[in-house]
Amino acid sequence: MRKNLLLTVLLTGMMGTAMAQKDNLEDMLEDKDAPKKKDFVTATFKATRIISSSSVENLGQGTLDFRISHRFGLLNQGYENTYGLDGATTHLALDYGIKPWLMVGIAHSGFLKEDDGFAKVKILRQVKHGMPITLSYMGSVSVQTTPAPTLPSVDSNKWFLSNRFYYCNQILIARKFSDAISIQIMPTMVHYNLVDSSKFSNNTFAIGIGGRVKLNKRIAITGEYYYRLTNADMTVAGEKTYNALSLGVDIETGGHVFQLMLTNSQGMTDRTYIAQTATNWADGGIRLGFNISRIFAIVKPKEFRGKEADKW
Amino acid sequence: MKKIILTSMVLAMATSGVFAQKYLTRTGKVTFDATTPTSPEKIAAINNEVSTVFDAKVGNILFQVPVKSFKFKNALMQEHFNENYMESDKFPKADFKGNITNLSDVNFSKDGTYKTTVSGSLTIHGVTNSVTVSGTATVTGNTVMLKATFPAKLAEYKISVPGLVADKVAKEASVIMECSLTQK
Numbered sequence: 001m002r003k004n005l006l007l008t009v010l011l012t013g014m015m016g017t018a019m020a021q022k023d024n025l026e027d028m029l030e031d032k033d034a035p036k037k038k039d040f041v042t043a044t045f046k047a048t049r050i051i052s053s054s055s056v057e058n059l060g061q062g063t064l065d066f067r068i069s070h071r072f073g074l075l076n077q078g079y080e081n082t083y084g085l086d087g088a089t090t091h092l093a094l095d096y097g098i099k100p101w102l103m104v105g106i107a108h109s110g111f112l113k114e115d116d117g118f119a120k121v122k123i124l125r126q127v128k129h130g131m132p133i134t135l136s137y138m139g140s141v142s143v144q145t146t147p148a149p150t151l152p153s154v155d156s157n158k159w160f161l162s163n164r165f166y167y168c169n170q171i172l173i174a175r176k177f178s179d180a181i182s183i184q185i186m187p188t189m190v191h192y193n194l195v196d197s198s199k200f201s202n203n204t205f206a207i208g209i210g211g212r213v214k215l216n217k218r219i220a221i222t223g224e225y226y227y228r229l230t231n232a233d234m235t236v237a238g239e240k241t242y243n244a245l246s247l248g249v250d251i252e253t254g255g256h257v258f259q260l261m262l263t264n265s266q267g268m269t270d271r272t273y274i275a276q277t278a279t280n281w282a283d284g285g286i287r288l289g290f291n292i293s294r295i296f297a298i299v300k301p302k303e304f305r306g307k308e309a310d311k312w
Numbered sequence: 313m314k315k316i317i318l319t320s321m322v323l324a325m326a327t328s329g330v331f332a333q334k335y336l337t338r339t340g341k342v343t344f345d346a347t348t349p350t351s352p353e354k355i356a357a358i359n360n361e362v363s364t365v366f367d368a369k370v371g372n373i374l375f376q377v378p379v380k381s382f383k384f385k386n387a388l389m390q391e392h393f394n395e396n397y398m399e400s401d402k403f404p405k406a407d408f409k410g411n412i413t414n415l416s417d418v419n420f421s422k423d424g425t426y427k428t429t430v431s432g433s434l435t436i437h438g439v440t441n442s443v444t445v446s447g448t449a450t451v452t453g454n455t456v457m458l459k460a461t462f463p464a465k466l467a468e469y470k471i472s473v474p475g476l477v478a479d480k481v482a483k484e485a486s487v488i489m490e491c492s493l494t495q496k
Contacts, residue, residue: 028496042395060387217395217396297386301385303358303360
């Protein structure tokens with residue numbers, strides 16, 4: 001009996017040790033009490049714009065983005081105008097990320113001499129095995145800075161500053177379907193305080209669709225199209241308007257993203273490319289353009305502050 | 313009799329448990345630096361969410377690093393790090409499994425700093441390499457501070473750097489680990 005007892009003790013002891021080792025380090029690392037972290041989907045698009053349109057991407061908190069965009073002249077202008085490369089409109093913009101979910105920006109556009117500002121708020125974020133979409137609101141306002149036109153000198157004919165204001169409200173709904181493919185839908189309302197004629201509504205409702213297909217880690221093909229649901233027959237300064245269609249390439253080079261595109265819109269403010277694109281793909285009324293963006297870290301994340309920060 | 317056997321079993325298991333001296337942390341720190349003289353800005357990041365567990369009895373050690381928890385000064389760099397270099401959706405964790413090879417040189421019951429050598433397998437970006445790293449273990453009461461600095465060649469872990477920025481990212485990142493473990 002005693003032998004048996006000894007054996008049992010020994011065996012159990014060995015088993016115990018074996019178990020203690022087997023209850024291995026990996027199990028110990030698993031933190032069962034920790035709340036499960038949500039796995040947010042990131043990088044639905046490479047940049048904060050798909051082409052001209054806002055994407056659901058926001059700038060990181062405390063980062064400043066200096067953006068220079070050009071849209072050249074019309075390709076169908078022929079060789080004597082270097083296929084439009086001689087004339088370009090410029091859009092200079094400064095965007096800033098206040099919070100991970102909130103970014104704002106101001107810009108000046110050479111086309112129609114327009115200043116604009118916007119705010120973009122992320123409301124929903126796509127989660128792996130959870131929320132299927134990312135949803136943001138983008139609102140922008142722009143004002144033309146061209147001199148007031150000379151009006152017939154009748155007392156009732158006053159040129160109000162408010163005549164020059166334009167607004168755009170958008171809901172951005174995006175989903176990253178796979179590493180390579182992302183699609184975004186943009187229900188949009190554009191408001192002109194003043195339109196050419198009482199025949200036209202001040203509001204244009206449109207639905208936009210945009211997307212990207214990644215060819216490799218650093219190059220992606222992009223596209224966006226706005227279909228105007230109402231007010232599509234609106235003329236601006238007597239000119240007919242068309243739906244905006246753009247196709248582009250995103251090229252990522254370290255600190256910035258370079259976007260190259262073909263588009264029929266000349267304007268780069270929200271209201272101009274959505275509501276008053278004046279030329280048409282069908283007859284070659286398209287132009288080359290690019291956006292370049294350079295990112296600066298203004299406010300350092302908390303890990304990089306304090307006395308240890310000198311190392312960085 | 314049965315009672316005695318049961319008691320001895322319980323006792324034997326309990327004692328074996330006491331001898332298993334384990335140290336744990338979930339807030340270990342790892343930093344890396346892949347800056348070269350031609351880099352336009354510092355390419356470096358901090359991660360304060362390293363989990364480490366260490367068995368002082370047998371010298372087994374395990375590090376787990378959630379790759380998405382690396383913080384960069386530049387948010388865009390952080391996104392590129394995850395998207396293009398580490399592919400952290402595919403490979404969310406980097407880990408190290410190994411042993412302290414000179415365990416007998418460390419006296420865990422006496423405060424002090426001991427030189428240690430650790431060898432094992434390091435997995436980054438889904439690629440495993442065997443490495444041997446020397447560092448220090450500082451014992452203070454029931455905590456052990458493990459520190460090590462070692463190089464990691466990007467190519468050995470199949471982390472590709474595009475030609476355009478090839479001279480702006482170091483071929484070899486210098487990695488610093490600092491984990492303060494407490495006895496469990």
